[in-house]
Amino acid sequence: MSGSWRFLLVLSLFAASIPFWPLQPQQPVADEAATPWGADYFPNIPLLTQDGEKVHFFDDLIKDKVVAINFIFTGCSDSCPVETARLRQVQKILGDRVGKDIFLYSISIDPYNDTPATLKRYAEKFGIGPGWTLLTGEPADIEQLRRSLGLYIDGLENGRSKDHNLSLIIGNQATGRWMKASPFESPYILADRLGNSLHNWKQASAMANDYAQAPEVRAPSSGEQLFRTRCSSCHTLGNAEPGQPGIGPDLLGVTRQRDANWLTRWLKEPDQMLAQKDPLAMLLYEQYNRVAMPNMRLGDAEVSALMSYMEEETARLQTPLADKGNP
Incomplete structure (x- = not known):
């Protein structure tokens, strides 16, 4: 498009x-x-x-x-x-x-x-x-x-x-x-x-809702909003179900595993990297059933926000696991 x-x-x-x-x-x-x-x-x-x-x-x-x-x-x-x-x-x-x-x-x-x-x-x-x-x-x-x-x-x-x-x-x-x-x-x-x-549109819900028991809702960051709307269709972030692989890889730790310049370009222009047969891009393409990473038309600010969110989630989810392993 x-x-x-x-x-x-x-x-x-x-x-x-x-x-x-x-x-x-x-x-x-x-x-x-x-x-x-x-x-x-x-x-x-x-x-x-x-x-x-x-x-x-x-x-x-x-x-x-x-x-x-x-x-x-x-x-x-x-x-x-x-x-x-x-x-x-x-x-x-x-x-x-x-x-x-x-x-x-x-x-x-x-x-x-x-x-x-x-x-x-x-x-x-x-x-x-x-x-x-x-x-x-x-x-x-x-x-x-x-x-x-x-x-x-x-x-x-x-x-x-x-x-x-x-x-x-x-x-x-x-x-x-x-x-x-x-x-x-x-x-x-x-x-x-x-x-x-759509099945029961005329029937009121039998569930009783109480504001006193409603959970506190945390406002998502711009990076989290981007991940939810652009990335989560194909990727998880630390909660992949065993035996239920996604369309693409789980992205927990990706900001620490990939070179920052490579990851930035991959988020901005994956179609060009595949056309140029970037080795890592081609490896991912073959590994995940030859489904190409779509170009989401992300700008510099959006890429920065998205990478910050993935790093924050990696730190939040991986740090407690690392602490448990220390005596």
Whole structure:
């Protein structure tokens, strides 16, 4: 994607958690006969899955289902891998509910290049499990679908550029409740919306909330905010689950293990380092299933803040362990 990625990121974060109804009904409704978000609204376009199966968008993918839908293309080197890695975390949290009462769909905006076979390789690279379908189709059909979902930006997308709206659409077609969400949102929040609120939106929570028992919330630093939104889709920082490798390596101690100049450049321009076949960059690329580190368009101040946060967390988590080892 081009330099407008930063604008689209801001736009998607602004759109996070904003309820979205294309025609603004007066009240949510509970049955298909009353909801405007039925077969007459959604284009029932034909699509092909990564396995080459022909499906129709409304009849086969979303009718009476709780779903999350985003648009990607496999040649994307910045935002799409981060979106995919984040949804992979959501899928892991939801477990075997994905494919049963929750369904995930990633639809290519580059159908000329993203054939079913290409999408299948992409799914295998990211370890995408059952219940998450990758799809391609005719360009005009996909544009029509994006417009109906509110994920097409007039004036920005002209067919030559691969810039696109960085938002998820999540919803329950049977109830007519749809909303936009940021793909950079916490995976636990996204999983809760898909697994709970979209299923039981009319039922009040049985949990009693008491401010007196609420934990004290620490304001995150700018570096921690960057890590949460840009890095945590693919990386952990000292809490990797045994037997559950991430898309990329755990970063605890990375500021002490890597040369500072190398790490700074890697955070700023990993695509150029891979193109130049930097030895360490190529080693990481091969070690982690040939998933390229995306260029997150970080500036000097952002890189500095991110490195400071990783060093602070390394000191916080490693120092107590070192102390325990001393007599």
